[in-house]
Amino acid sequence: MDAIVLGGGLMGSAAAYFLARRGVKTTLIERGRVGTGATIASFGNIRRTGRYLPQLPLAHRSRALWGEAEKMLGRDVEFRATGHVRLAFDQAAVADMRRYIEAARPWGLDLEELGPREIGGRFPGLGPEALGASFSPRDGCGNPRLIATAFADAARRLGATIVEEAPAGEIGRTGAGFEVSTPKGTFAAECLLNTAGAWGGRLAANFGEAVPIFPNGPQMGVTEPLPHRVLPVVGMWVHGGGPDGYLRQVERGNIVFGGGVERVAVDLDPGFAKPDPARLPVQLRVLVRLLPALATASVIRTWSGCEGYVADKLPVMGASATTPGLFHAFGFSGHGFQLGPGVGDVMAELIATGHTDTPLADFRIDRFAGNAASVNGG
């Protein structure tokens, strides 16, 4: 069996690795360099708290793979199980948090509830005004600049072909499968996996599968290095979908942060998402509630990245509903970094065996069929 994986972000590179590990002859095609789409821009949060509950089996599978990443990929991708703490600042947020803690338990996610005194005792300097928090001890973070290339290099060692600087143009059907034209040649295979991220909707539309997906850029920033004292990844429970905020301190001392402001629309051509430094004061006002020490820190860089957000905020995963041999895994709506290794493993399993026990039904592409308003957002 052979497969083309189109799009070399975290999803595509992980899928290429797991396909090669299953003995599938694999070609990964990336229009730029591996990992330089949404993946490299990620905050790096490996968080299960707050996820859509039926997505937790996939998230657990992925969390287990993050734990094995260094051994599996032969290098440190800076996965650290620092824990993830999420603070609540009003009673409505505390009630949401408690409901989620209860609901997540049967799905295999055990979150601890902390009161204000425990927050202060365990995480000095964090959220002095918080009324409560959830704590997920086995979650944490990874390095978004390392993971996709680590998967691609490991896939190459297993025999996969990695083709960079090769934007896919025309995609044709052949008697045996698919043919993908690129400036570096034409590649053919029996199966095609669409891991083109924010651009994945275009590819799906070519096969008559319209998905309401919109390219957006979340705004991120990083401070100067500060004395190291924040261990876990820190987030916020917000009732009613207001601006949340999140931060983590990297080992060198810089605080990386995101959230607190709306995402901005991005044009898919060329797909560069720009941060707006003028929005920084608004963002920081949200974030100082999590860590008051931020008030006197200097921000040294801001950035964004082009991510595909699907209308229902869930990804598209599984077999095509129109075209045998075509598979999709795109539109991770701002939460794909944690899921990446699991997505690669599950998609490889599905392609190689025709089956997976990890539930994907809620992510099927034909959930939008019949929705006349479905568009491929631009």
Ligand SMILES: Cc1cc2nc3c(=O)[nH]c(=O)nc-3n(C[C@H](O)[C@H](O)[C@H](O)COP(=O)(O)OP(=O)(O)OC[C@H]3O[C@@H](n4cnc5c(N)ncnc54)[C@H](O)[C@@H]3O)c2cc1C
């Ligand atoms: C700023 C930011 C912060 C984030 N923070 C987090 C976080 O903390 N935790 C979390 O879980 N998630 C986070 N996310 C989301 C996460 O980063 C993404 O869901 C994930 O990286 C998506 O990976 P991907 O492989 O689907 O997409 P991408 O990394 O975008 O990869 C898709 C690739 O397809 C390629 N491509 C497109 N069209 C073609 C073509 N025609 N031919 C060849 N190649 C093509 C692109 O060049 C690109 O490299 C964040 C996203 C952003 C933007």
